[in-house]
Amino acid sequence: MIIRAAIRSDLGAILRLLRDLGDSTPTQSGTVRMSSAAVRAWTRIETDPQRTVLVAERRGQIIGTLDLIVVANLTHDAQPWAIVDNVVVDAACRRRGIGRALVEDALNRAGEAGCYKVELLSHESRTGAHAFYRAMGFENSAEGFRRYI
Template identity: 45%
Template sequence: MSADEVVVRAAVPQDDPERVFDLLWALAPGDERPDTTRLSAAWRDLHAQAGRELLLAVAGSTFVGTVDTVVVPNLTHGARPYMLVENVVVAPGWRRRGVARALLATAVDTATAAGCYKVQLVSSASRTEAHRFYADAGFSPSAVGYRRYLTTTA
């Protein structure tokens, strides 16, 4: 199946969160796999969150890519919202075939339709190949980002 046969669509509650997580695990294979109850609760919460949309690239019945987006209300820039992008993941066998580009293009189209003034994403400093891809896709390195990871006892 070629990348031309990949469809980008919004995830729906009826999609299997286990299959989506299997794809996301390619981004962070060291992640702890949540139990079914926790994963199902996160899936419900994702779909209930206003402005949130998980985009899936689907080839036949196989999930081959994701982009998680949220449109955030904002008080600056004329009170125009902005979009945050997270979890840009393409299955290893589908990389360099236009899947991520199609996912990001759909996210940008959604942001434009929502009146967003920017689309923002962050990428780990070590992922230089991904940075080249983002630049080729029209994103520019315009800020210094910081993270603070939190530990929980959940």
């Protein structure tokens, strides 16, 4: 297995994985339709030097993904911080170290970018994911709030 930055041809596989987060509706064939909005979003993502979508690939198959965003900052001596989001491993491949490898790669990249912290949010119902993040050294140190628009 390799962890690498995603490329445009990975988009369909990434969208398939992200379906597990509940944001996409599969078509009758079970695939996720690649909308023009998703393609436009991908174009913005791939041209943003502060954003990296990582994929875990095994034998040509994308089996995991993670989104890493480095945020410029004015506090902490202007050190940036990072956000990890959209962490997903294919259901058939879980509990094999794939998520760990993705998160470790993201943490390494954040460290190389000079980040002083990495934050992530996980829905309160995802208790298994919370145990995973704690095992990776993340602490539940803040209460998060969202307002959907």
